[in-house]
Amino acid sequence: MGRQLSFVVALWKTNLLSAMEYRVSFLTQVIGMMLNNAIYFVFWIIFFARFEEINGWDLVDMLFLFGVVATGFGAGTYLFGNSVRLSSLIANGQMDYYLSLPRPVLLHALASRSNASSAGDFTYGLFSFGAAIYFSGSFGGLMLLRFTLGCLASIVVLISFLVLVQSLTFWIGNTSLLTRHAFNAIVTFSLYPITLFDGTAKLFLFTLVPAAFIGALPAEFVRRFDLLQLAQICAGGAVFLVLAVFVFYRGLRRYESGSAIQVRM
Amino acid sequence: MPAISVRDLRKTFQMKRKSAGLRGSLRALWRPTYQSIEAVRGLSFEMEDGELLGFIGPNGAGKSTTIKILTGILHPSSGEAAVLGHVPWQDRQALAFQIGSVFGQRPQLWYHLPAVDTFYLFGKIYEIDDSSLKRRISFLAEAFEIEELLETPVRKLSLGQRMRCEVAASLLHRPRVLLLDEPSIGLDVVAKQRLRMTIQRMNDMEGVGVLLTSHDAGDIETLCRRVIIVNHGEIVYRDKVSALKRRYLTVKTVDVRYNEQLAPDFSLPGVEMVKVGRYGAKMRFDTRVTPVEPVISGLAAAGSLADVTVSEPSLEEVISAIYARTEV
């Protein structure tokens, strides 16, 4: 554990060095993404100005939700930047590099890239969380702890989901289109008030597209402590993580290095 | 125990076949048809500890596939292999601590960073402590003459400079075996020679064994004592490089010039005249059929000699003759 941690920290440092080679572009992307998110949120401000709440969700819930999702998403895709391009790494034979070095392939691949725009998401999420605290008037050390925990769980489920979807590449070849759809779906659904959905749709959000584990569940947990929710969050994270690692390594055995090659006849 | 031993290794790729057009694409989606490509077909060979072994063959012969299996990147379809006592696809991580690999077509240095940053990252990956890493880097920097290049972002290096840094990076953790897949690809003559020299020196100094593929006969000729030639996934030739030359370099070409005019019907028994001019001639003979002595004395008897050049085909010509012979 400790061994892999110091290795991953070294990778993150190298990513940062690499980003600093292009400081200006890095900062532009960070600020661009923050603006992008803010503009998107304006929609919800207008929406709730008119409707006050939907099925018990109000603007403050929304702020908490965006706080957790953006922070988790930003941190996750910053620290494990290759989680959004695993499919093309597999299809183009770029896993060769990770396979020839003495470290766990999945961890090594995921942590070998940091997206600048993700740093923008992360910062935006913190702002959103700050605003949520301000408007709800509740704050404390415990809430900070719950927020950290909630974000961690959100990261684990998000990254696991992305790994799961893209591991299909080992079986069916390049899945970049599917990946993009899955990615959009998980982000979109995790940013909706969960109270909008009923039974079947909810089941869907806890399993196939586990957006509930990334957004609503941890966000509610951040607002108020609930033992059952804590258990759900931890269990969800563990299940998806184990599943993702299992499926990825299963697929890796089928890895064909340059499997993108296709003949047209 | 040999450093590498391979027994009846096979690798078959399944490739999806697809006919042209939308209809073809739809059909491929619905019911994909596969085409098997036997990239490696029953290879068996051994490499001794500290040996420099050439592994050559035409495009698509299965060299890279073999090397990828030996590094643990690919699982073989069947057969056995052991590298330093490890089965590569089972003990990938343990093996990676003891071998180094360079793929000429797949750089491992971080493109936007100076090479030294990747060296430090590799230090962490290979768990080398800081002070030994520093010593190792300065040793390799001197051996590969890359002291001045280490601080420059890799994207600004020439191909030759970059390749020297690549090979140096693969030696950071003092591997026992180095697998080099076309390290000289795209390099000019001088850069190639420089790279060869450093590989040779590391072999002398640290006894690192090298399995080398290349399309340049010169790499094999200067570096390797033994060579394995593969074609269509099978070994078609294996022997010492010197034996290869002795065996195939029996055809001599002779260029001769005289101080006086030659007889127009100039000829020698057992020698094929390629071109006969007024003051000179070009001819060819096989030493297995026609001994050297009578040819040389025949040349001397024909007039007053100004110049004689006897040459043999290059290793490259020999290798291409072997490739051609094993084409089906």
Ligand SMILES: Nc1ncnc2c1ncn2[C@@H]1O[C@H](COP(=O)(O)OP(=O)(O)OP(=O)(O)O)[C@@H](O)[C@H]1O
């Ligand atoms: N990932 C892959 N999927 C399908 N076929 C492959 C794959 N990799 C290699 N092949 C096929 O296997 C055969 C051997 O390829 P390989 O790359 O091992 O050859 P090579 O000897 O390294 O050739 P070169 O000198 O061109 O590098 C070729 O026919 C190639 O098309």
Ligand SMILES: [Mg+2]
């Ligand atoms: Mg090759």
